Amino acid sequence: MLSVRPLAPASRPVGDGWVDRWLAACSDLAELERSNPMTDAVIDEISGRMIRIGDQWLADFASCNYLGFDLDRDIIAAVPEYLDRWGTHPSWSRLLGSPVLYEQIEARLADLLGCEDTLVLPTITLIHLAVIPVLARDGTVFLDRRAHKTIYDGCQLARAHGATVKRFAFEDPDDLERLLRADQSATRLICMDGVNSMTGNAPDLNAFARVAREYDAILYVDDAHGFGIIGERGAAELCPYGKRGNSIVRHFGESYDNIVLVAGLSKSYSSLAAFIACPSELKRLLKTAAPPYLYSGPSPIASLATVLAGFDLNEKRGDVIRADLWEKTNRVLRRLHRLGIHTPNRSGFPIVEIPLARHEDIDQVGRFLFDRGIYVTLAAYPLVPKDEVGFRVQITAANTRAEIDRLLEVITELANAFDLQPARHAEYAA
Ligand SMILES: Cc1ncc(COP(=O)(O)O)c(C=O)c1O
Known part of the structure; x- marks a missing residue:
């Protein structure tokens, strides 16, 4: 039998190995996982966006189902017919064969995004691990310092395959340009997030795209949180989210020249799948060069069905749902503004982080919110730097007015009980 050495408790003396350093860095998070009801919870039941944990009902502001497609009756009703026709799971690797549903999803995605082609794989994590090393070759990867952990992991793998990784400052195209100017490699890949999963803001994509094109680099953008929410602007x-939810490239009025867009269907579209938007030639290359197309299992049929039904709903009512989501988010941001509470959110997108003045308060703040029926994501160190430790509120279209009223009441109470960071001069002004 395989014996697995148990991971050491956080209090264990730190050695020299990377595991020890990583465990030490994660010790605040590990402590929260052990002690706080707002982490690693078992959800016993849901009712709309209310969740039950044990005998406590809470309003859920930790869901990434931004458009509420997970609860939409038309989408739920669409699934059984697909299961009847296809069974529960196509257990071929995609290189062996894919249900025609994949073709339909990839074509509809390309049409929605306005890009040449798309390739669907199960998760963004798998895409980063598979695609970043292929695009980087033995050249240089320019990595946004604050990029999502899964992008970092893809870059680590690229490094193991011979690429050099250089990091540039967050939201700073000038710093990126400085590094590109000094770099001589034949292949240059820039990796960054679209809508940031913590700040809720989008980078200045026009500026980054300009730098990428000027230095003949590929700009690889992970818009996990923007896809489905933000889209093309128009009369x-x-x-202000724009129309159709067709992601950050269209939102900034950019073409796909030198841009590879990656996003997931597991957030706004409530389905286990993800995609890469790229030229058909790259798609062909990735079918054999990117391991998950050959070596990983595909998404379940129910997820392919909910993606297709989600496209229909997006066409019919997506913009109305997004306008409602914007209004709900706006209410939260306006209240924070009135209370003088800092949030990094300048965009009005539905991710609102509220950092604490003292990172040591995170456990108590979590309990305070939990006891008052509010469920959020606790952002502990090392998920965020110590001066950004706090909690993240995600608003979804399925949150009711009453749930948002309760959230605002509890945040007001919280601001009297704990020190939050005061608003700075250039905060979001709704
Ligand atoms: C920016 C970003 N990228 C990637 C992921 C991982 O996505 P997936 O679950 O599809 O691997 C997440 C998950 O929250 C994310 O926020």
Whole structure:
């Protein structure tokens, strides 16, 4: 039998190995996982966006189902017919064969995004691990310092395959340009997030795209949180998110020249799948060069079905749903503004982080929110730097007015009980 050495408790003396250093870095998080009801919870039941944990009902502000597609009756009703036709799971690797549903999803995605082609794989994590090393070759990867952990992991693998990784400052195209100017490699890949999963802001994509094109680099953008929410701007738009939810490239009015977009369907589209938007030639290359197309299992049929039904709903009512989501988010941001509470969110997108003045308060703040029926994501160190430790509120279209009222009441109470960071001069002004 395989014996696995148990991971050491956080209090164990730190050695020299990377595991020891990583465990030490994660000790605050490990402590929260052990002691706080707001982490690693078992959810016993849901009712709309209310969740039950034991005998406590809480309003869920930790869901990434931004558009509420997970609860939509038309989408749920669409699934059984697909299961009847296809069974529960196509257990071929995609290189062996894929249900025609994949073709349909990839074509509809390309049409929605306005890109040449798309390739669907199960998760963004798998895409980063598979695609970043292929695009980087033995050249240089320019990595946004604050990029998502899964992008970092893809870059680590690229490094193991011979690429050099250089990090540039967050939201700083000038710093990126400085590094590119000094770099002589034949292949240059820039890796960064689209809508940031903690700040809720988008980078200045026009500036980054300009730098990428000028230095003949590929700009690889992970818009896990923007896809489905933000989209092309236009006169008939119902809110500042833009129209159609067709992601960050269209939101900034950019073409796909030198840009590879990656996003997931597991957030706004509530389905286990992800995609890469790229030229058909790259798609062909990735089918054999990117391991998950050959070596990983595909998404379950129910997820392929909910993606297709999600596209229909997006066409019919997506913009109205997004306008409602914008309004709900706006209420939260306006209240924070009135209370003088800092949030990094400048965009109005539905991710609102509230950092604490003292990172040591995180456990108590988590309990305070939990006891008052509010469920959020605790952002502990090392998920965020110590001066950004706090909690992340995600608003979804399925959150009711009453749930948002309760959230605002509890945040007001929290601001009296704990020190939050005061608003700075250039905060979001709704
Ligand atoms: C920016 C970003 N990239 C990637 C991921 C991972 O996505 P997936 O679950 O599809 O691997 C997440 C998950 O939250 C994310 O926020």
